[in-house]
Amino acid sequence: MIDIATRKERLSIISAILxxxxxxxxxxxxxxxxxxxxxxxxxxxxxxxxETLKKYGQGEIEVLMGxxxxxxxxxxxxxxxxxxxxxxxxxxxxxxxxxxxxGYVYTAxxxxxxxxxxxxxxxxxxxxSRANPDFIITAEAKGIPLAMGxxxxxxxxxxxxxxxxxxxxxxxxxxxxxxxxxxxxxxMSLAKRAVSEGQKTIIIDDFIAGGGTVRAIFEMMKEFSIxxxxxxxxxxxxxxxxxRIENYKSLMILEEVNEELQKLVVTSNI
Amino acid sequence: MIDIATRKERLSIISAILxxxxxxxxxxxxxxxxxxxxxxxxxxxxxxxxETLKKYGQGEIEVLMGxxxxxxxxxxxxxxxxxxxxxxxxxxxxxxxxxxxxGYVYTAxxxxxxxxxxxxxxxxxxxxSRANPDFIITAEAKGIPLAMGxxxxxxxxxxxxxxxxxxxxxxxxxxxxxxxxxxxxxxMSLAKRAVSEGQKTIIIDDFIAGGGTVRAIFEMMKEFSIxxxxxxxxxxxxxxxxxRIENYKSLMILEEVNEELQKLVVTSNI
Numbered sequence: 001m002i003d004i005a006t007r008k009e010r011l012s013i014i015s016a017i018l019x020x021x022x023x024x025x026x027x028x029x030x031x032x033x034x035x036x037x038x039x040x041x042x043x044x045x046x047x048x049x050x051e052t053l054k055k056y057g058q059g060e061i062e063v064l065m066g067x068x069x070x071x072x073x074x075x076x077x078x079x080x081x082x083x084x085x086x087x088x089x090x091x092x093x094x095x096x097x098x099x100x101x102x103g104y105v106y107t108a109x110x111x112x113x114x115x116x117x118x119x120x121x122x123x124x125x126x127x128x129s130r131a132n133p134d135f136i137i138t139a140e141a142k143g144i145p146l147a148m149g150x151x152x153x154x155x156x157x158x159x160x161x162x163x164x165x166x167x168x169x170x171x172x173x174x175x176x177x178x179x180x181x182x183x184x185x186x187x188m189s190l191a192k193r194a195v196s197e198g199q200k201t202i203i204i205d206d207f208i209a210g211g212g213t214v215r216a217i218f219e220m221m222k223e224f225s226i227x228x229x230x231x232x233x234x235x236x237x238x239x240x241x242x243x244r245i246e247n248y249k250s251l252m253i254l255e256e257v258n259e260e261l262q263k264l265v266v267t268s269n270i
Numbered sequence: 271m272i273d274i275a276t277r278k279e280r281l282s283i284i285s286a287i288l289x290x291x292x293x294x295x296x297x298x299x300x301x302x303x304x305x306x307x308x309x310x311x312x313x314x315x316x317x318x319x320x321e322t323l324k325k326y327g328q329g330e331i332e333v334l335m336g337x338x339x340x341x342x343x344x345x346x347x348x349x350x351x352x353x354x355x356x357x358x359x360x361x362x363x364x365x366x367x368x369x370x371x372x373g374y375v376y377t378a379x380x381x382x383x384x385x386x387x388x389x390x391x392x393x394x395x396x397x398x399s400r401a402n403p404d405f406i407i408t409a410e411a412k413g414i415p416l417a418m419g420x421x422x423x424x425x426x427x428x429x430x431x432x433x434x435x436x437x438x439x440x441x442x443x444x445x446x447x448x449x450x451x452x453x454x455x456x457x458m459s460l461a462k463r464a465v466s467e468g469q470k471t472i473i474i475d476d477f478i479a480g481g482g483t484v485r486a487i488f489e490m491m492k493e494f495s496i497x498x499x500x501x502x503x504x505x506x507x508x509x510x511x512x513x514r515i516e517n518y519k520s521l522m523i524l525e526e527v528n529e530e531l532q533k534l535v536v537t538s539n540i
Contacts, residue, residue: 008277008322012318012322013323015281016289018286019289020289020290048278052282053282053286056279100438104438106438106439106440107438108430108464112418112421112429113428114418114422114425114428117418118422142430144411144414144418145414148382148387148414148415156384157383157384158384162411168374168377169370170374170376191378193379194379
């Protein structure tokens with residue numbers, strides 16, 4: 001009886017810990033210390049959890065052998081869930097009440113909603129799941145939750161480029177750039193201590209229109225000799241076709257905003 | 271054999287789903303649909319998970335009976351973990367290299383790190399765990415990850431007050447306020463569509479010095495006839511003792527920053 005109860009406990013607790021900390025490599029000794037079980041027993045538990053998560057489309061478990069090895073959770077989202085989420089979000093995104101004067105689209109309710117951020121982050125992460133960035137980077141402010149969500153899935157920190165220079169950042173590198181949408185010259189700054197030469201990063205933003213902001217982050221990374229492994233956004237616009245950056249992934253395309261006809265068309269891009 | 275295998279699967283999957291979506295009420299029918307099990311069987315599984323999480327200090331499970339009932343995960347952090355996290359973070363916070371010219375303190379590496387944000391959010395949430403806010407509110411930008419973390423734990427959206435008025439927000443209410451630290455007049459705006467009269471909220475920010483920003487959010491909420499249930503921050507300063515707001519919870523107190531002596535003192539406040 002005691003043995004069965006213990007397996008039940010182990011399955012509950014290991015499953016919770018692994019899935020709550022995606023991509024974090026737990027050595028088996030972490031669980032043997034916590035649960036007082038032999039590593040062979042834990043390996044069996046982990047096989048059961050791995051099969052179960054896979055069966056129910058809740059992500060994958062990866063076991064790395066040898067010294068420095070361990071077990072980690074890969075937060076893949078199933079195709080079925082992806083389709084369902086995209087359907088739901090496209091319906092929400094296309095509500096004509098989002099259209100603002102000037103043809104802008106209100107999206108704060110989506111980009112500050114933990115539920116959508118969680119789903120978007122998982123899908124964006126899955127595009128780059130084989131990459132190994134040292135950090136994720138974005139520009140303040142509306143992209144922060146999404147970029148933070150992706151950073152969490154990579155088990156890496158987020159770095160945020162500021163749109164104005166604050167004294168609370170210390171020494172910064174500042175660059176000027178042309179905003180894609182407003183065509184105005186803008187300033188962007190990044191604290192020198194936030195990153196190190198030779199690191200690798202992925203740029204994440206909520207919205208790519210002209211691509212000016214993302215391009216500016218890209219240029220900023222060059223200043224710091226940092227490699228950009230990829231670039232992802234929740235939404236990109238159909239127009240202009242030619243953006244200031246070339247290779248990026250986006251989950252949705254904003255096809256059309258017609259203020260007069262109160263028509264808003266957004267399509268899936270995955 | 272099949273029965274035992276199924277219980278193992280159920281424990282793994284229910285534990286993962288509940289703990290990954292704190293405070294979200296899942297009706298038992300959600301799990302019976304997903305797993306094909308009788309509700310009486312699922313109730314037993316949930317009891318096992320509840321006991322296990324409690325035993326290992328990984329939070330609590332609450333079962334609400336009757337129509338509209340269900341099961342949800344309450345993301346409490348154990349006292350032992352809280353102590354360990356605070357010890358770790360205070361050591362990190364007090365590194366003299368954080369001191370910037372003018373006596374400012376660099377904290378971006380902490381407030382954009384998913385690991386610390388997760389821990390801070392859990393502790394802050396636990397202060398308000400009995401409250402039932404409709405949304406969490408903060409001001410851009412550095413408080414966004416922490417406020418988003420707390421919002422996620424409440425299973426509620428985040429609302430972000432902007433420090434400048436953007437055209438992509440539609441109609442806004444704007445107020446002017448005096449920033450506590452810089453003593454300058456600043457402007458803050460909130461989209462009218464972001465909130466509704468009669469709602470309840472909790473204000474979350476990374477840092478409270480003079481209390482000007484938080485006070486301004488409080489005044490903004492009055493304009494919208496919204497009740498503020500509480501206010502929480504990661505760090506508050508010892509000086510000035512008298513701040514522009516009175517009731518707030520903070521996890522740490524910044525006691526002293528001495529640029530000349532390169533001395534930085536931060537204490538726990540929980």
